[in-house]
Amino acid sequence: MKQDFLLLKDLVKIFGGGRELTIAVDKVNLEVKEGELVTLLGPSGCGKTTTLRMISGFELPTSGKIFIDGEDVTNTPPNQRPTTMVFQNYALFPHMTVYENIAYGLKIHGEKEKNIRTRTEKIMNLVGLKGLESRSPAQLSGGQQQRVSLARSLIMEPKVLLLDEPLSNLDAKMRVSTRLEIRKLQQRIGITSIYVTHDQEEAMTLSDRIVIMNAGKIQQIGTPQEIYNYPKNYFVADFIGKANFLVGKITKKLSEKALELEINGNYLKITIKQGSFKEGEKVFLLIRPESIELTSKKTNTLVGKVQQIVYLGSRLMYKIEMADTILTVEIGNPQEHKIFTEGEAVTVSFKEENLHLLPYEEISN
Amino acid sequence: MFTKNRKLNEIIGNLQLIWKEPLLLVSILLIFYFLLTFVVFPIFQVFKASLIVNQKIDLSNYLAIFSKRYYYQPFMNSMILGIYTATLGTIIGFIFAYALTRTPLPFKNFFRLTATFPIISPPFVVALSAILLFGRAGTLTPYINKIIGDYTIYGLNGLILVETIAYAPTAFLVLYGILQAIDPSLEEAAMDLGASRGKVFSTITLPLSTPGIASAWLLVFIQSLADFGNPMVIAGNYRVLSVQAYLQIAGMYDTSRGATLAILLFIPTMVAFFLQKYWVSRKSYVTVTGKPTGSTIKNLEWYIKLPVYTSCLIFTAIVFLFYGTIIHGSFQTLWGVNPALTLKHYVEMFQVARDYIIDSLTLSSIATPIAGILGIFISFLVIRKKFIGRGIMEFISMLTFAVPGTVVGIGYILAFNQKTILLPFILTGTAWIIIILLVFRNMPVGIRSGIAALQQIDPSIEEASTDLGADSNTTFRRITLPMIAPAFFSGLAYNFVKAMTAISAVIFVVSGKYNLITVAILGFVDNSRYAQAAATCNLLIVIVLVALGLIQLIVNRIGKGVRTIDIIG
Known part of the structure; x- marks a missing residue:
């Protein structure tokens, strides 16, 4: 298995000119292993789609290189690249049947009619489109159109499959079931895939690794667990899941991996999992809402007042007013817990291993 | 760098x-x-x-534009004709487009077809028909003589009449597209907020279609300037650029003067074209998507319907009259003299x-x-x-x-x-x-x-x-x-x-x-x-x-x- 099956090297894309210069992609470096599914995740305008379109060849990078399976494809036209793309709106050919759509690529490559037929039938079975051969795309449901688009790309047996927000046109339920199907199919075929989305849940459930992008730059690359539990910076922590940020200061370095921290006059000991911090440095302390426990006992040091309660069905969300901040707390399985009322004083507690330190940065709201 | x-x-x-x-x-x-x-x-x-000029490069043609009558007169004439035609054509086009998109006018398809018919017909058919109707031996000439006395169809008035009929359809098509693309819910919103029908028209419909109106006006202006067939038939002594340029070259073999007249025609046309393409269209709020928005036509007041419908009927009748005359005229032995039918x-x-x-x-x-x-x-x-x-x-x-x-x-x-x-x-x-x-x-x-x-x-x-x-x-x-x-x-x-x-x-x-x-x-x-x-x-x-x-x-x-x-x- 090749470690750098797809390799992006210092990829830069600048749009426009003169005063209206936009740096869409800013020095992106990425290595993708063979058979891996990597998601490019970020808010709209973060450069993820531009990156994907550079891999597919529809945009030429301003600078930087793209290698697929060791071959430099930076300047290869899209029709000669070993990549195929599943488009956001499927881009099915409206004047062709389902069968003709899927067989199109093979036909272009001059495959024998017999060969085309067997391969098309095979892929249609694989994605569950059997029996729809002679339908026109307009006669299909959104989910079926999506499968045609996927089949049309997969049949080419590309080295890298590119998916550009392929589920964004489906309704919420279909999205959930289809993303599991895509993941199963991808693992079964073992095809290297780049998946672009702005939906973090989608990225979490699908990916081997996630690339978080913002303002054209890669913020962090990692497995879903790494990204969620050990975000590298404020942006990643804030973008993925819900997060509480407390501002603290490092008072003492106890060892290479252990620190003492001061938050509002309270001192905490903490082990660091990532990064390095200096004594006296200002830091963010990240606590996920589900890691916080609320009790009515007043033994602990952090005390707050319930400001708002939001019932979410499977969870209960509290807004807790602390001395100088508001904490979001989520309680799973609300039936099993004592429910506090608005205005009630509560004690906030959390386990040390659920805390994560981030470098402090000025947040503009 | x-x-x-x-x-x-x-x-x-x-x-x-x-x-x-x-x-x-x-x-x-x-x-x-x-x-x-x-x-x-x-x-x-x-x-x-x-x-x-005389086989030498020379600016004398251009220096003579303002001094020589044979240059500035056709130029001014073409401009005057263009402005009249564009204005009248746009007004008629707008009324038609409004009637077809914003009123419950019956037989809409019939009106639309009639309004666009002049576009597919040869350019000078209308002029020919005008001669048959209003010329010296015209069918209607005696009646009109009784009302306004002596007149001639040859000249500016005849040209304005003829070109308006010929080019109002262009304005109609542009404005039809624009009015169709304006979401009726905008007008409904205005009405909902208390605007009267007249207010809705003056504060919503008209401002939104202003770029379209300008566009239509300029396009008709261009067509009128470039028109050759109609002035050739009916201009009489009213000299316009296109015909004069042709006569200089085909009649006088004066290439230099003909070319200069052509350039005089070229420049204002290009100015109008660029205004239309780059300035007016940029001002447009309406993106023509090709998808007509669902229109909801409520009961319109009679004082809106009456003038709009009447205008549509009159213009349609004129189109029928002009084209009918062409058919009728082709079968008469000698127009105005011997009406016996013949093949x-x-x-x-x-x-x-x-x-x-x-x-x-x-x-x-x-x-x-x-x-x-x-x-x-x-x-x-x-x-x-x-x-x-x-x-x-x-x-x-x-x-x-x-x-x-x-x-x-x-x-x-x-x-x-x-x-x-x-x-x-x-x-x-x-x-x-x-x-x-x-x-x-x-x-x-x-x-x-x-x-x-x-x-x-x-x-x-x-x-x-x-x-x-x-x-x-x-x-x-x-x-x-x-x-x-x-x-x-x-x-x-x-x-x-x-x-x-x-x-x-x-x-x-x-x-x-x-x-x-x-x-x-x-x-x-x-x-x-x-x-x-x-x-x-x-x-x-x-x-x-x-x-x-x-x-x-x-x-x-x-x-x-x-x-x-x-x-x-």
Whole structure:
């Protein structure tokens, strides 16, 4: 298995000119292993789609290189690249049947009619489109159109499959079931895939690794667990899941991996999992809402007042007013817990291993 | 420095891409060569000729523009005519468009067809009819004499009447599109907030359609300036630029003066064209998506309906009167003298003008598909491909749309009566010069409909094809072309109509060997053989209608598999 099956090297894309210069992609470096599914995740305008379109060849990078399976494809036209793309709106050919759509690529490559037929039938079975051969795309449901688009790309047996927000046109339920199907199919075929989305849940459930992008730059690359539990910076922590940020200061370095921290006059000991911090440095302390426990006992040091309660069905969300901040707390399985009322004083507690330190940065709201 | 390098890199990158598709590269180069030779070069020749007096380069023609009556008078006359025609035409067009989009006018299709009919008819039919109705032996002349006394239809008043009828449909089409694209819910919102019908019109409908009105006005103004057929028939002593330029060249053999008049015609037309294309359209709030928004027409007050409906009825009646007169006139033995019905004009027409009819049909049939395919291919390149000079390509190919026929015609005789580096053989006198002229004059129609169609199709559909391994030409043939087939065929239809009814430019390049039906009609009119002229006009209208019908049939047939574009794209 090749470690750098797809390799992006210092990829830069600048749009426009003169005063209206936009740096869409800013020095992106990425290595993708063979058979891996990597998601490019970020808010709209973060450069993820531009990156994907550079891999597919529809945009030429301003600078930087793209290698697929060791071959430099930076300047290869899209029709000669070993990549195929599943488009956001499927881009099915409206004047062709389902069968003709899927067989199109093979036909272009001059495959024998017999060969085309067997391969098309095979892929249609694989994605569950059997029996729809002679339908026109307009006669299909959104989910079926999506499968045609996927089949049309997969049949080419590309080295890298590119998916550009392929589920964004489906309704919420279909999205959930289809993303599991895509993941199963991808693992079964073992095809290297780049998946672009702005939906973090989608990225979490699908990916081997996630690339978080913002303002054209890669913020962090990692497995879903790494990204969620050990975000590298404020942006990643804030973008993925819900997060509480407390501002603290490092008072003492106890060892290479252990620190003492001061938050509002309270001192905490903490082990660091990532990064390095200096004594006296200002830091963010990240606590996920589900890691916080609320009790009515007043033994602990952090005390707050319930400001708002939001019932979410499977969870209960509290807004807790602390001395100088508001904490979001989520309680799973609300039936099993004592429910506090608005205005009630509560004690906030959390386990040390659920805390994560981030470098402090000025947040503009 | 950074930016410069980047631009350079991008250019090199794009070049490399094109280099890998030699067929595309060749197509682009070939199209540039065609545009240079058949669009830019002739116009350049007109400029050159206007600067040459007595075989020397000389600015005297231009210095004389304000002092010599033979220059400034036609210029002023054309302007006055243009302003009147554009204003009246836009008003009528707006009333029609409003009636069809915002009122429960009955028989809408009937009114729409009538309002657009003058577009497909030969340009001077209306003028011919005006002579039959209001001329010296006109049917209505005695009645009008009783009311307003002596008058003549020849001159400015007659021209304004005739051109307004001929070009109001252009304004109508532009405004119809604009009004249809304005979401009625905006007007409903205004009404909901308490605005009266009049307030809704003055604060919502009118401001939103102002760019459209300006656009329509400028387009009619351009058409009026460029009109050759109507002034040729009915201008009398009222001298306009297009006719004067023609007379200088065809009658006086004064190329220099003719070219200068052509340039005087060229400049205001281009100004109007650029205003329309780059200024007015940028001000537009309405994006024409091609998808008509659902309109909700509530009960309108009678004081709105009455004037709007009456105007529509009157204009429709006038259109019927004018075209009816042409039919009626073609069967009368001698107009205004002997009303006995006869077929002899049709017989004479076939005797005299048979060759003209055959030439027109043959040459138009050759030119139409070439113009159609070239037009749609250029629109594909311009909208979907990245290459150096793409903007220039679009600009030049749209240029022919705006350049008055007279300028193009003069340009063609100047450019192709000698061998040049661009074209190592002489075209003048051959059938090719007519075909090429028709192709490059009518091509912008195909480009426009192609661009409109392509803009409605999501580019990712074509990208999908490229992504699956097809090169640009394959993608164009297998994906783009089938999807824009309806636009392609309606472009063809319009091309054919334009080719058959062309006069202003082709009149310069016809020869004894190859001549055209419109020139024959003009000849009949010139000899006061109005009945034969009317008969030939009718034949031309029938040919055009049959061709349109045939193409409509094809579109309907192939349209079945293609109508899905809106749903998916």
